[in-house]
Amino acid sequence: MGEKKELLSGICLGAFGAYVSIEALNLPYVSEFGPGPGFFPLWIGIGLTLLSLLLILANFFALTPDESRERQSRLSIGRALVGWSGLILAIGLLQWLGFGLSLALLTLFLILVLERRPLWTALSVAIGLALGFHVIFVLALGLSLPSGPWGF
Amino acid sequence: MKRSWYCLLLITSGLVLSGTGDFAHAAAFEPTKPIEAVVHTGPGGGSDIFARAIAELMQKEKTISQRMQVVNKSGGGSAVAMSYLVEKKGDTHTIGFFTGVWVTNPLTTAAAKVMISDLTPIVRLVLEPAVFAVKADSPYKTMKDFIDAAKRNPNQLKQSGGSITGRDNLVRLVIEKATGAKWVFVSFPSGGERIANLLGGHVDAMVIEPQEAGEHIKAGNMRVIAALTDKRLPSFPNVPTLKEQGIDVPVIPQARGILAPPGVPKEVILYWEGVFERFVKSAGWKQYLEQNQFEDGYLKGPALNKFFDELAVKMREVLKEAGAKVVR
Amino acid sequence: MEALTNLLLGFSVALTPGNLFWCFVGVFLGTVVGILPGLGPAATIAMLLPLTFKMDHTAAIIMLAGIYYGSKYGGSTTSILLNVPGESASVVTCLDGYQMARQGRAGPALGISAIASFVAGTVGVIGLMLIAPPVARFALRFGPPEYFALMVLGLTMVVFLAGRSMIKGLLAMLVGLWLAGVGTDLFTAESRFTFGHMELLDGIDFVVVSIGIFAVAEVMVNMESRGGAELFRVPRGIRNLMPTLKDLKDCRFAFLNGSVIGFLIGVLPGAGSTIASFLSYGAEKAFSRYPEKFGTGVIEGVAAPEGANNSETGGALVPLLTLGIPGSNATAILLAALILWGIKPGPLLIQDHPALFWGLVSSMYVGNVMLLVLNLPLVPLFAQILRVPYFILYPGILGISVVGVYSVSNSLFDVWMLGLFGILGYAMRKLDFPAAPLVLGMVLGDGMERALRQSLMMSQGHLSVIVTRPLSATMICLALAILIMPLVNKVRSFRLKAVEQDV
Structure with a gap:
């Protein structure tokens, strides 16, 4: 037996492949001439399923676990996911608070929660970044970024 | 994005182009900030280029007091641009540039829920004529040659074009129906590829705008065998129309014009109608029409609504005949 | 001789103070929009178009073209420094460029990309000047079957991008192909x-996927441990900030390869610079003496794709100026500009407007020199960005990613997708799936499906059309050779091992 994560990704991708194939079957396989909109997705789905099976099998027959990869601690993956949740939260806030404030809040979150730096460092970085982005992208380059009720 | 870009560039290059607003007519409405002009193609697409040309001409002719900024809302045919306009309900500083796709797209695309009747049409500006072209060394000298060849070998001849709901394909469908000939339509997303495939001999024919065809004809690469219009085109006096060649089919127009979001006040509509009434009389606009060999298609009010209604009916028929899935 | 007199005419146009100034404005703006992710040359040219109506036409086209090729120079900057691909053509640059930056070689990476851009950009202009008409005629021989074969050839690049496990590489590529198919079907509007x-x-826009999978995932990996995984070492001293003579020597072949592949792909209206950069990266790795090192920070892995996407601009102007056929959005706007000015682009442009054509060509030589002079001093400056503490850098990278994705079409939906692709990219990293094949699949999927279906429409459903046409058959054979090559190597090394064991 090889690694568990290989098995996991094999199963996930196999399921995804099956989903793609089934969806593709609902689309016409041939159209007026030549292949229809379902042709390509069907073969992609079949390819995904077969290769996932191959991945699972290869993993099954791999005698020793791959030792070259160190085990990932749950903690570190947890940290990455917390950071990602922060990003998602900030994206959700974009349309209500605008880009500047959302970025500042995300920065505060990352520095305080993940890095555990002092508050004043976090605050100054957050304000600095938000201002910097505003000056460079909005004032100098004239991009329109999502803005809050106060116009930035 | 565009707004401040302009500002930056205007300041840095010192080329202040903004109009001076000497057309402060008695109309109750007058824009107080730049106008947002929504198009459904990305930069470089037909609608984008048309809108930018109009914006430029209006400034040159000083028809509006504010600048007009083109906003690209591409996606889903015209679906993204159209639903963006619905979101802007009642906005007095937004207009959209429509084409025929705005009528046909909701007919065939289930996810495109906004119809042109949900928006506020203002004016139709141009009708883009088209011609049927083959490669210069092709054996087909008239439309009849082409149709006969297509009848002898059904589905052997090929025509390059854009999306299947676009004018190119609709033209093929109506001619096929009228004559019983059959040939193949091959879609290419970019206009460049359509021409390249004709010149490379990979397809046999295409529908093309006269201005574009002109240069290829001059260089001896292309030949035009039919005008897809009611009357012969001034630039191609020797090329007969389809009707003259005995193929009696409805002319499929490619219209371009301007509309507003739903629910805009009456005085805004009056303002735009006034602006365009002056604009279409300007020398710059006349010159633009001539350069691009567009047909003046100025139309407004009830006549414009009637045009849309009739177009929708006609297109639905054509698409159904062709076996396309019409969803509404 | 004729080319020489024409070129003299061109330089007499390009070297007037006014035209020099506009050329500089163009390449400067191009560099700026190139550096920023999301803001591309097509949108910039479109926005500046109204300003050019009052300008002399030659000056205007010189400036607009400057934006176009100038933007290709800056594209690599964020790829190398932050793993944020500035535009689709510089995704491949991330692979080795970012690794170089991690090893403290950001300066040489940025430097070589400027130099490769200059060399290949100049070669592209020479190509445009000398062989435009015959090359344009050659490009017309590419119909749908040929494009399909080209895309298949492109897909075989997965062999060079897969990393440790070919199965995983292929799986990632298939997911990319699927992503490319999301949306409205061109042929049936379904x-x-x-x-x-x-x-x-x-x-789904390509930029959204690549920024998510590369940049956001990279930030997440670095967030795993407090204090960032490791700080970038940025060596002091100007000598460490520029490519060495050895670097330049290592890149000899990469310059040539990037120039030729970029120009040839550029000439084809249906291909594009992203494909050019992938193909030249693959070619570079295939002929390298140490292919196994690619992806770990090899300087050729930066030089080849950066060269290719610059040489591509010279190529892309060939069909535009000789046939009036635009190959990309940016060239389509140049075409529109010419028409608005009353110049008829097309087969007769070179005859009818020699000053404009030759002035433009000559200005591109000048512009490329300007870009090199402009970009090289920026290298040490940009390399300093990596000195910024990680806890400022990471929120900054996330901010740039959001700005880059949002500015593609001002859509918040795209930003949500960025988050989605960020976590996908992270999962792929954790499960040892390579990211590059996914991106490759996404670039090629659309064109490949289209070309296959167009070919079969033309041939009434007979697949033979792909192998009976000489050009497409050649490319398919080449693709097969690339696929078989690693197998042969594997068998050979297996036999060597067996022999060793016998002894």
């Missing part, structure tokens, strides 16, 4: 895999 979202009707 919507596929849009999950009822109108925003997906137009498909």
